[in-house]
Amino acid sequence: MKYFYRKVLCCILCLGLAVVWQRGEAVLAASADITFFTEDAETEAGREFTLVLEITSDVTIGDFEGYFTYDAEVVEYQYGPACITGGDGYLKIADVNATPSFGLRSYSMTFMAKKRGNCEFKMSGVPVVYAHDSGNSMSVMAKPLKLFVRAASDASNNAFAAALKVSSGTLSPEFSPEVMEYTLELDASVQRLIVSAVAEDVNSQVSISGNDHLEYGDNDVNVTITAEDGTVLTYHILARRAAEGAVLEPTKVPEDPSAEDTPPQEEKIFYLAQDGETLCGNYRYKLAQDVSGLMIPDGYEADFLLVDGESIPAYMASRQSEYCLLALINEAGETGLYRFDRKEYTIQRYEPEIVKVADTSGTDQKLNELLAKTRDYEQKKNSMSILCGLLGAAVVVLLLVCVRMGIRRREI
Numbered sequence: 001m002k003y004f005y006r007k008v009l010c011c012i013l014c015l016g017l018a019v020v021w022q023r024g025e026a027v028l029a030a031s032a033d034i035t036f037f038t039e040d041a042e043t044e045a046g047r048e049f050t051l052v053l054e055i056t057s058d059v060t061i062g063d064f065e066g067y068f069t070y071d072a073e074v075v076e077y078q079y080g081p082a083c084i085t086g087g088d089g090y091l092k093i094a095d096v097n098a099t100p101s102f103g104l105r106s107y108s109m110t111f112m113a114k115k116r117g118n119c120e121f122k123m124s125g126v127p128v129v130y131a132h133d134s135g136n137s138m139s140v141m142a143k144p145l146k147l148f149v150r151a152a153s154d155a156s157n158n159a160f161a162a163a164l165k166v167s168s169g170t171l172s173p174e175f176s177p178e179v180m181e182y183t184l185e186l187d188a189s190v191q192r193l194i195v196s197a198v199a200e201d202v203n204s205q206v207s208i209s210g211n212d213h214l215e216y217g218d219n220d221v222n223v224t225i226t227a228e229d230g231t232v233l234t235y236h237i238l239a240r241r242a243a244e245g246a247v248l249e250p251t252k253v254p255e256d257p258s259a260e261d262t263p264p265q266e267e268k269i270f271y272l273a274q275d276g277e278t279l280c281g282n283y284r285y286k287l288a289q290d291v292s293g294l295m296i297p298d299g300y301e302a303d304f305l306l307v308d309g310e311s312i313p314a315y316m317a318s319r320q321s322e323y324c325l326l327a328l329i330n331e332a333g334e335t336g337l338y339r340f341d342r343k344e345y346t347i348q349r350y351e352p353e354i355v356k357v358a359d360t361s362g363t364d365q366k367l368n369e370l371l372a373k374t375r376d377y378e379q380k381k382n383s384m385s386i387l388c389g390l391l392g393a394a395v396v397v398l399l400l401v402c403v404r405m406g407i408r409r410r411e412i
Contacts, residue, residue, distance in 0.1 A: 030138040032057040032129040034066070036121045036145035043113045045152040048078065051121060051145075053093070054106045057138065059131045061105050064095045066127030074117040074149050080109035090124070100132040115203070116151040116230055120144055155229035158201040163306040164223060164235060167194035171237070181236050184221075188242040190214060195223060196304040196311050197235070202343055203228040206319050214241050279307070279347075285328035287312060288335045294327055296337075297352060305340065314340070325350055 037052040053068070055061055070077075072089035083095040084107065093107060122144035129138045160177040169184045177200065186193070193211040210221040221237040279285045288294075296315055305314035305324055315325040315337075322343045329335050337350040 030059070030131055030134070030136055032061065032138045032140050034123060034127060034129075034140060034142040036068075036143070038145065038147055041146075042148040042150055044150050045113050045115050045155065047113050048110055049113060049147075051109045051111055052106050053109070054104070055129060056104055057129070057131075058103065059138075060100045060102045060133055061098075062100055062130040062132035062135070063098050064093060064105070064127070064129050066129075067092050067124040068121060069124050070111075070121050071117065071119040074114055074119040075147070076112045076114055078110040078112055081107055083107075084109060113149045115149065116155070116228065117149055119147045119149060121147070151229040155227075156201045156203060157227050157229045157231040158199075159204055159225045159227035159231045159233040160200045161197050161206075161223065161225055161233075161235060162200040163196070163198045165196045165304070165306065165311050166237070167196075169239075180234065182238070184237055184239045186214070186239055186241045188216065188244050190241060193221060193239060194304070195221060195237070196306060197223045197225070198306050199225050201227060202322050203320070211239075214239060216241050216243055279312075279326075279328065285326075285330055285338070285347075288327040288329050290335075291327045293335065294337055295352075297325070300325060305342070 033056045035054050035056070037054060038049055040049075043049045055064060067086075067090065069090055072087075077087045077091060081095075083098075084091055084093050086092045091109075095107075098105075123142040127140050127142060129140050130136065131138055161175075162177065164171070164175045166184060168190050169186050171182045171184055173179060173182065175182070184193075191214055193214060195208045195211050197206050197208065199206050205226045207224045207226075208222070209224070210219060217240065219239040219241060221239050223235040223237070224232060225234075226232050279287070299317045300315040301317075303314050303316045303319075303324070304311040305316075305326070313327065315327075317324075322341060324340050324342060326338045326340050326347070327335070328338050338347050339350040340347050
């Protein structure tokens with residue numbers, strides 16, 4: 001009888017160890033690593049480069065689905081395998097019904113470096129990689145990649161501002177591109193200063209800081225311009241907000257004795273009349289005051305455009321863009337949006353772009369199937385965990401019973 005109990009106990013222990021070993025083997029085997037590669041750690045603006053997304057595992061790799069992001073201002077996606085779709089900073093890889101590959105799979109993509117800056121390629125969300133043999137999803141570790149894009153060899157070093165205007169007060173001294181220091185007297189009621197700055201080079205980047213939440217007394221407002229090659233110039237404005245209750249004397253501007261519109265210089269195609277409300281060119285437009293009936297495109301924000309040194313309302317997607325939108329009234333009295341070319345000073349009627357969306361219904365259906373398989377696998381994994389726990393508890397109980405029966409047998 002003693003040997004019988006020993007055999008039973010050994011069988012139970014071996015069964016428990018086998019289940020635990022198989023469970024641990026499954027967990028350890030179901031893992032994959034995702035890594036991004038480029039030939040060099042940096043590239044030059046205007047050049048194409050190859051990005052490789054590599055999946056490694058110690059099992060045969062099956063289907064793969066995942067998303068990754070990048071800075072679309074710095075680089076632009078050109079082309080890649082058919083299973084990769086998207087763009088504008090967000091790409092989707094849906095490699096379903098893929099040919100099995102043991103241990104390694106890679107996806108090669110071509111990008112264009114657009115301008116100087118840092119770009120990070122990294123996975124978004126949780127990528128799904130399936131083991132081909134078991135059909136189960138693996139645990140995945142993804143490593144991002146940082147790429148530096150240096151300025152092109154012929155990039156401009158012009159970081160000067162072409163115009164600098166403020167919404168309140170008067171800059172002292174009068175703005176000049178070579179002058180970097182200014183002072184500005186503000187009324188006590190001014191809490192926020194709107195600063196409009198335009199770079200001489202359209203490829204330069206403009207950033208403004210310190211113009212919000214102005215305190216009483218001295219405030220430092222900085223206009224920083226970064227040239228295409230990385231050269232940086234900063235215009236400093238010392239904005240003095242008057243003490244609470246104080247009122248500044250209004251600045252008197254001498255009236256222009258000429259009441260007629262000053263004709264433009266010959267090289268100008270487009271200019272602002274003296275009334276400050278009429279844009280003149282091949283046609284004449286009035287600035288629209290009521291824009292409630294206009295549909296401003298997504299991504300465009302209210303801003304200012306400098307025309308002949310005067311600020312007029314505009315809508316911009318980016319300060320660095322060569323184009324903006326103006327709300328104007330044409331000679332027929334019709335109000336609409338017009339596209340203004342900031343580089344060539346031309347204007348044309350704006351028509352919303354029609355974006356064609358690729359039919360991805362088939363791919364999305366396959367992705368849904370993959371996600372359903374993932375959920376099913378997770379449920380099975382949880383059930384297996386519960387079963388292992390119950391089996392472990394049963395082993396302990398049987399062990400105690402066997403020990404107890406052995407003690408009783410000795411007593412007898």
